[in-house]
Amino acid sequence: MAKKRLFTADYEIHASIKMLYPYIQSASGLSEWFADDVRINNESKTYTFYWDNEEHKARQVAHRTNHFARFEFLPENDNDAADPSYFELRLEFNELTQSVFIKIFDYSDFDDLRELQDLWDGLIDALRKTVGG
Template sequence: MSKQLYTLEYPVRCSPTILFEFLATSNGLGEWFAENVDERNGRFYFGWNGSHEEAEVVDQEEERFIRFHWAGAPKNEYFEFRIDKSEITNQTILVITDFAEKRDIKDQSQLWDYQVKELFHRLGN
């Protein structure tokens, strides 16, 4: 069964510059995304409760987006953090794109909600 692409959007009260630091650096990601984060040569090593995952940065644009590919995942699957601006309110929007089995999208979305809540706490939102 192939995974489906889904996106989540979160309004953020923070400058794109500061937000990008939390999305694209090992120190920033270590504040909210994983317990341990190391980065070497465009590869990020994430640790949670004794388990470890590796992801490669496959594309990025400073203060706009960063796209990661999990080691071992199908080549066309990724997860991405994108920083958009609402044209109406001019508010910063964090857009997360990920892949999951259709039956798992709700659970994965709740996990992202929890992670983003931790990010907002670190940002003072």
């Protein structure tokens, strides 16, 4: 069984926090850059992320408008239930440089950190293209 690790990365984005927030928090925004498709079940508040015809269910467990959103994946086994995988997308403004950054927290059992870095680099490139930043 693979041990879970926390991956973090920071990316500068040339867009305002208010413009970026819907892209990190809403199903429609996330589906434009993060996953092939994202749907939300309003009754259970469950997000379904689709990548390569596979679905992964998650709940938004925390968010603060114009600051961050955290999604926790629903457990697929007992180990996941005790130690759930999650990702958090945090928007930060640097007063000194007047720059906006998106900070990534990805806690998962992804074993190849170089591949995970490449994956996030590609996702953020897609986000930049989407928002023009």
